[in-house]
Amino acid sequence: MQRIYDTRAGKKVDLVLREPGKVGMYVCGVTVYDLCHVGHARTLVAFDVIVRHLRARGLEVRLVRNITDVDDKIIRKGNAEGRPAAEVAECYADAMSTDMAALGIAAPDVEPRATQHIADMIEVIRRLEARDLAYPAEGDVYYSVAGFPSYGALSGQSIDDLQAGARIEVGEHKKSPLDFALWKRAKPGEPAWESPWGPGRPGWHIECSAMSHRYLGDSFDIHGGGSDLIFPHHENEIAQSEGAFGSFAHYWMHSGMVNFGGEKMSKSLGNVVTIRRVAETHDLEALRLLLISVHYRSPANFTIARDGAGLAVYPDLDEAEARLDYFYRTLERLDAFLAPLAPPPAAPPPSDLATNVGAAMDDDFNSAAAIGHLYDAFVLANKLLDDPKAMPKPERQKALAAIARDARAVGATLGIMLRPPAEFLLSRRDRLCVRRTIDRAVVEARIIDRTAARKAKEFARADEIRAELKASGVELMDTPTGTAWRVAG
RNA sequence: GGCGACGUACCCAAGUGGUUAAGGGGGAGGUCUGCAAAACCUCUAUUCAGCGGUUCGAAUCCGCUCGUCGCCUCCA
Numbered sequence A: 001m002q003r004i005y006d007t008r009a010g011k012k013v014d015l016v017l018r019e020p021g022k023v024g025m026y027v028c029g030v031t032v033y034d035l036c037h038v039g040h041a042r043t044l045v046a047f048d049v050i051v052r053h054l055r056a057r058g059l060e061v062r063l064v065r066n067i068t069d070v071d072d073k074i075i076r077k078g079n080a081e082g083r084p085a086a087e088v089a090e091c092y093a094d095a096m097s098t099d100m101a102a103l104g105i106a107a108p109d110v111e112p113r114a115t116q117h118i119a120d121m122i123e124v125i126r127r128l129e130a131r132d133l134a135y136p137a138e139g140d141v142y143y144s145v146a147g148f149p150s151y152g153a154l155s156g157q158s159i160d161d162l163q164a165g166a167r168i169e170v171g172e173h174k175k176s177p178l179d180f181a182l183w184k185r186a187k188p189g190e191p192a193w194e195s196p197w198g199p200g201r202p203g204w205h206i207e208c209s210a211m212s213h214r215y216l217g218d219s220f221d222i223h224g225g226g227s228d229l230i231f232p233h234h235e236n237e238i239a240q241s242e243g244a245f246g247s248f249a250h251y252w253m254h255s256g257m258v259n260f261g262g263e264k265m266s267k268s269l270g271n272v273v274t275i276r277r278v279a280e281t282h283d284l285e286a287l288r289l290l291l292i293s294v295h296y297r298s299p300a301n302f303t304i305a306r307d308g309a310g311l312a313v314y315p316d317l318d319e320a321e322a323r324l325d326y327f328y329r330t331l332e333r334l335d336a337f338l339a340p341l342a343p344p345p346a347a348p349p350p351s352d353l354a355t356n357v358g359a360a361m362d363d364d365f366n367s368a369a370a371i372g373h374l375y376d377a378f379v380l381a382n383k384l385l386d387d388p389k390a391m392p393k394p395e396r397q398k399a400l401a402a403i404a405r406d407a408r409a410v411g412a413t414l415g416i417m418l419r420p421p422a423e424f425l426l427s428r429r430d431r432l433c434v435r436r437t438i439d440r441a442v443v444e445a446r447i448i449d450r451t452a453a454r455k456a457k458e459f460a461r462a463d464e465i466r467a468e469l470k471a472s473g474v475e476l477m478d479t480p481t482g483t484a485w486r487v488a489g
Numbered sequence B: 001g002g003c004g005a006c007g008u009a010c011c012c013a014a015g016u017g018g019u020u021a022a023g024g025g026g027g028a029g030g031u032c033u034g035c036a037a038a039a040c041c042u043c044u045a046u047u048c049a050g051c052g053g054u055u056c057g058a059a060u061c062c063g064c065u066c067g068u069c070g071c072c073u074c075c076a
Helices: A038-056 A072-081 A085-102 A114-130 A159-165 A206-216 A227-245 A275-281 A284-292 A315-338 A352-362 A367-386 A393-414 A421-435 A440-455 A459-471
Strands: A003-006 A011-014 A022-027 A060-065 A134-137 A140-143 A180-185 A200-202 A220-226 A249-255 A258-260 A474-479 A482-487
Touching (some): A038 A085, A038 A220, A038 A284, A038 A393, A114 A134, A114 A200, A206 A220, A206 A227, A284 A315, A315 A367, A315 A393, A315 A421, A367 A393, A440 A474, A440 A482
Parallel strands (some): A220 A249
Antiparallel strands (some): A134 A140, A140 A180, A180 A200
């Protein structure tokens, strides 16, 4: 049984689907007014892993993830850059798709854009109006929170609590401070659409109610997003959707924020690291590993330090990449061992790895625990690989084959270890060479010199070369098949 | 001020009522090696912010104190 933490219930509950075997899921995507940062990556990776696990369990998941392509910040950016808001949105939507693909995030089944569903939003607002949950005011349309008594249930606040701190901004025409805009009247220089209330554009929250309804129906199983969306965004979605259609999401899942220097990483705080910035110096798979090494609901750290030259460096990412290196090296060893052997007559039974990771992921998608189990399996694999006499030959082969198979299955669920090991390993080495200004040809030449010295038993000279390369960051590994080298992580 | 989390070793981080408190990093020894690296082995929290309480039994439940963070305004 799959357990999931439901924000509204405030605890882990059994996932009971509306239709057995099928999951309808809506995840709030991004507002495309700038490049995506590590915080976006966190949320989207978290839900990617959740979807991957549900699918691995045989469930048919329909994932809808929206793109908000009309909003104040997009408009402001367009004005600042002297180009239409739609062009700004298009540009960053493309960038987002590229970055998500680079992070190995599976594309959603449906990726609706707000501006393509204006008619659906108008329809939802009309329904709300018909039920006295919406009222027009000077070309705007507001949601009347007073008509929705359970407002605040998701975030655990009462209408009274909320009322205390709420305010009406200048230029708004709300009847009550908690009311929020469903439709905003057109202002000069802003994109606008025709509506029964005159030209204007949608409020932020209405698009998710309209698009989730269009693609998932009156109700669906899971609604997800970053925890910063709980209030007011998701609270407002509930008010809109339940108000208009009577029902909505059955389970609410929220991923934790990424902290940097003890503060949330966000565009408004100006402390963002974009995904592209990370990709300049690291393998994005390392970012993925770093993000899933923490439970999805907990805050994740992303440490930024300065090197001697004052350039930003990311120690947590370095470590994650080194760990990924270990995973891939172990896989490479497993492959090398298993490749020449005839496959076992019968498929080996699931390893402890498969069992333990399955249990961890069934328990509210505990990817951090799953990674712990991955280490256990890889330590065992290396031990068996190192010691041919560890167990009888057929058993040893079976155990290693099971780990290799199950590790890749775990990788498929977590979205890591999906490449041929050599591809990762060599690309990482090349990247580290660039970072440390190491010339591969020089290294290769010195290795040839050293091999000659070793053949001649001139060990002092051989050690001199080893030390010289070591000083530049290159580590030599003498193996039965020759000398390999790596760059110290 | 309101609401909600969190505080586990030098660092990161699982565990949320019951065998020896996962795992990783770092550190200290060791096996292997001409020397190394890698890999592997051993050690590194009688204890889970503090203080009370419930219980046969708590890191896990309750209360208080201290500390940190998030939301309450755009936010993944």
